[in-house]
Amino acid sequence: MTDVCKRFESSLLDLAYGELPETSAKALKTHAATCSKCGQALEQVMGVRKLAAQLPPLDPGDDLDVSILRAASDKSQELARLHGQESQPKAVRTVISIDQPPSFLERLRAFMLAPALVTAAVATLVFVFTFFLSEKSVQRQDQLQMLEQAPFESVAAKEGKSAQIKEPERAEQIAILTEQEVQEGQETALPKRIKVEKQSQSKYKSKFEPPPKPASRPPSDPVRQSTAPSRRSSRGKSGNLGTTGFAPTPYGSDKSVSKKFDSRRPSAKKEQARGGYGQKSLDDLSVGSADEEALTPRSPNAAEKRAETKAVTGHRAPPSSTTADDDFRRGTEAYNRGDCDTAIAAFTRVTEQQSSRSAHAMHHIARCEKRRARCGKAIVWYEKLFSHFRGYQKRADALLEAANCNRRLGRISRARSLLRELSKIPGWESKAKQELDRLSE
Amino acid sequence: MALRYPLSTVKTTDEELMQRFQNGDQAAFEALYRKYKTPIFSFLVRQYTTRENAKELLQDVFMRVIHKAATFRHGSRFSTWIYTIARNLAIDSARKARHRRHASLDQQIGHDGPMLKDRVPNGGPLPDRASTHIKMQKDMMEAISRLPDDQREVFLLREYHGLPFREIAEVVDAVEGTVKSRMRYALESLREALSEYSEVARALP
Numbered sequence: 237m238t239d240v241c242k243r244f245e246s247s248l249l250d251l252a253y254g255e256l257p258e259t260s261a262k263a264l265k266t267h268a269a270t271c272s273k274c275g276q277a278l279e280q281v282m283g284v285r286k287l288a289a290q291l292p293p294l295d296p297g298d299d300l301d302v303s304i305l306r307a308a309s310d311k312s313q314e315l316a317r318l319h320g321q322e323s324q325p326k327a328v329r330t331v332i333s334i335d336q337p338p339s340f341l342e343r344l345r346a347f348m349l350a351p352a353l354v355t356a357a358v359a360t361l362v363f364v365f366t367f368f369l370s371e372k373s374v375q376r377q378d379q380l381q382m383l384e385q386a387p388f389e390s391v392a393a394k395e396g397k398s399a400q401i402k403e404p405e406r407a408e409q410i411a412i413l414t415e416q417e418v419q420e421g422q423e424t425a426l427p428k429r430i431k432v433e434k435q436s437q438s439k440y441k442s443k444f445e446p447p448p449k450p451a452s453r454p455p456s457d458p459v460r461q462s463t464a465p466s467r468r469s470s471r472g473k474s475g476n477l478g479t480t481g482f483a484p485t486p487y488g489s490d491k492s493v494s495k496k497f498d499s500r501r502p503s504a505k506k507e508q509a510r511g512g513y514g515q516k517s518l519d520d521l522s523v524g525s526a527d528e529e530a531l532t533p534r535s536p537n538a539a540e541k542r543a544e545t546k547a548v549t550g551h552r553a554p555p556s557s558t559t560a561d562d563d564f565r566r567g568t569e570a571y572n573r574g575d576c577d578t579a580i581a582a583f584t585r586v587t588e589q590q591s592s593r594s595a596h597a598m599h600h601i602a603r604c605e606k607r608r609a610r611c612g613k614a615i616v617w618y619e620k621l622f623s624h625f626r627g628y629q630k631r632a633d634a635l636l637e638a639a640n641c642n643r644r645l646g647r648i649s650r651a652r653s654l655l656r657e658l659s660k661i662p663g664w665e666s667k668a669k670q671e672l673d674r675l676s677e
Numbered sequence: 678m679a680l681r682y683p684l685s686t687v688k689t690t691d692e693e694l695m696q697r698f699q700n701g702d703q704a705a706f707e708a709l710y711r712k713y714k715t716p717i718f719s720f721l722v723r724q725y726t727t728r729e730n731a732k733e734l735l736q737d738v739f740m741r742v743i744h745k746a747a748t749f750r751h752g753s754r755f756s757t758w759i760y761t762i763a764r765n766l767a768i769d770s771a772r773k774a775r776h777r778r779h780a781s782l783d784q785q786i787g788h789d790g791p792m793l794k795d796r797v798p799n800g801g802p803l804p805d806r807a808s809t810h811i812k813m814q815k816d817m818m819e820a821i822s823r824l825p826d827d828q829r830e831v832f833l834l835r836e837y838h839g840l841p842f843r844e845i846a847e848v849v850d851a852v853e854g855t856v857k858s859r860m861r862y863a864l865e866s867l868r869e870a871l872s873e874y875s876e877v878a879r880a881l882p
Binding site for chain 1: 715718719729730737739770835836861875879
């Protein structure tokens, strides 16, 4: 073995993985071409490398994207505040190309495009503002019409109030119901994949076209009519809404909507004092009631979706007449008798139908998984619940349960953050503190 | 106000992206997330655990990146940092799982690791050539899974994740010579295990 062979052997890995400077690599390759032993050694390593390259990467899917990017969004806002600047508006963000260096033409194009972008943004703002004004006036007319026509017996009865509701209170209830529907519609329709690409208004408008009314629905439903435009306009809400209780979406920001909701903050506070947005409608409305019918965002393709789900997941398809309520009832019965498999299947169908009971269904699925000592799966459902339904009535219970699951799996930091969140809910401070102390032990 | 180049036109390193995220730029984090989620997930599945657990770990890894963003030191490599986080979380999780483990009907007999099926991509009904390819992939994966943990770890990080030996040494907390030695053994074991595919390897570009 010559000195060159010894040097080759000691540098073989660096050579095979391209970690040598070009001159050294060239010299060693020349040697490998003349020395059969060194040449064979290099060929063997390269052979394994070629075979290894046939193994494809494993894709985790995109179901984690929402929660991770939402956490990143919250953190980036916090960091931006720390640095005394606002984070970049999402609408102008584009996909980052990491691998390709910028060419002169690309830079030139970016430079030329900048004024055009500003002009387009201003034009869009003007259009959105005009659109919002017209929507607002139509909505106000609808609300007035509704106050004249539709009494709120059911809601009033549920809240223990008399049927005689004063005009300002009615208006407030309409506002609350509108927000509930907006929130539910927004959250249940939250797509799995977050696209970083610029979202054009028309694209997501067409994607979230309001579903056609089912035959059973009354021809003129004042609540739905009045809320339909606001739901459509709320799709673009972006960023962390914090105390407004509306989950952020990955789409472009729509300042008009945030202003609209912020203007309702007094009623929001009242509602939060009663337990939070959207809670009444999710939990207290009876099955099949007229109010729930009005509040439930229904997909026109629910039957198709069920058939598709069956094909993909192997779940037994329910009869065509089965509604989310039936599934929910079946799930609850199965859950109560301890049949977790049936319960999970039924509740999963409820979540797929984007029912107003989706939050409850997710919570029950998580509980079933927890009951079966599958804390990992339970946590996934709890996280979905937290990210999609911020105003869920039993959020406190869910937070506590999720914290316990995380504690069992040794994820102390996550458990702690959930308990901290729990401690902010009125009435749960002492329990959260007790659990936090337990966690510290 | 500092001029910001549009992200799409500038070649950006991971470290620069991380710095932008530290300054509150969410798009920079999204770019890092898109770039690293599949490699980290593949690493976790192939080195440590099942797909299901790997998903949870993947979430933990990125949550930690988010929450510890401020602690990332400039001058160090982002890839080294994130793989170190992934490795530490996976090892902690495996350790805890070992303490919790009870006898179960689902438990594998004689082996603590994940099932091979969890580590290999799914395949449907296959024509001959494709089935040969899938068989080779399965054999490859099996050969990799049989490597000792320390050798497999080094092999995966170098072969599939492109970390230089110096960075791998940082991630696994060993000296570079040790890392190369493990890599040598790993390559030798794989060459023996996959000897039947030597002709196929020659034919590959």
